[in-house]
Amino acid sequence: MNILYIAALSLGSIVELLILCRLMGYRQLSQMSMFDYVNSITIGSIAAEMAISLEDNFLYPMTAMIIYAAAVILLSWGSSKSIRIRRIVTGKPIVLLNKDKLYEKNFRKAKIDLNEFLTQCRVSGYFDLSQLESAILEENGRISFLPKSEYRPATPKDLHVLPINDSLVANIIIDGHIMTKNLKASGKDERWLKHQLSTHGVSDVRDVFLATCDLNNQFSLYLRTPSSQAPDIFT
Known part of the structure; x- marks a missing residue:
């Protein structure tokens, strides 16, 4: 009987997770901020607790999941309306490199060390920092690189070529x-x-x-x- 009960709760938790993820939006699956990441782990842990709840208290984890999802939706709405709320929830980009200057204070603020930064540079194809104009740590933890004009890839406009427009x-x-x-x-x-x-x-x-x-x-x-x-x- 317990096995059937767990199976039913597991299916129920999966259905609820799918519904909540749809309500929270695809951002949960793509570019997650630190807040999104923490909430995803928390909601997943509560869903697992709900799936193996052998006592008649499965409504507690279900309620907790709904509250967490509602908080995410509310804060997402608030972030779209207020820059201050957006800065609190998602943070703001941090400049790590600009015009041949590395900002040590920003490295400490971002909790990223120089070796990790250099690794990200090489992964993105930049083995020489002198080729970069700017490097910015985005809110989702990824680093955006702006190469200097002489090192960026040539575009059709640079070559005075007018290619045919691509289509879907x-x-x-x-x-x-x-x-x-x-x-x-x-x-x-x-x-x-x-x-x-x-x-x-x-x-x-x-x-x-x-x-x-x-x-x-x-x-x-x-x-x-x-x-x-x-x-x-x-x-």
Whole structure:
């Protein structure tokens, strides 16, 4: 009986977590601030407590999860309305390097040492600090680098070239299934799609792993390939 009870509570906690994550927004999954990170751990711990609650007090952790989620939503709303609240919740960027000067006080404030900073520089492709104009520690813990103008990658504008504008790519076949809405949004129909498949020698849509098309009518096709045919580049 306890096993069934735990299974029911586990499913309930999963459902509640999904609902709360949807309410709190995708920011929980992408660029988390320190506050988001702490709340995510706390809510997850409460959900685990709820899942293994063998006594009839599962309403307590459920209530706690809702309160934490409500606090996140309220503070997120407050952050969007007030700069002061935003600074308290998410903090503000810290300048670590600017115009060939390293700011030791800001390093101590950010709790980051010089070796870690140099590692992040190398990971981002900068092995020489003299190539950098600025380095800023963002609120989410990542470091943004601004290279000096002579070291930044050349752009089409620098080369006086006017490239064709890129367009969004629609996934029109995914795992052997036609994405009807995507196909319609790209201005195409199934008759056009069947013609494209026939041109590429495909008779069954189930043989297609992925097919895409952009607004410039660029059609790309990826067939299902057995894993045995995948190259092993690490041998």
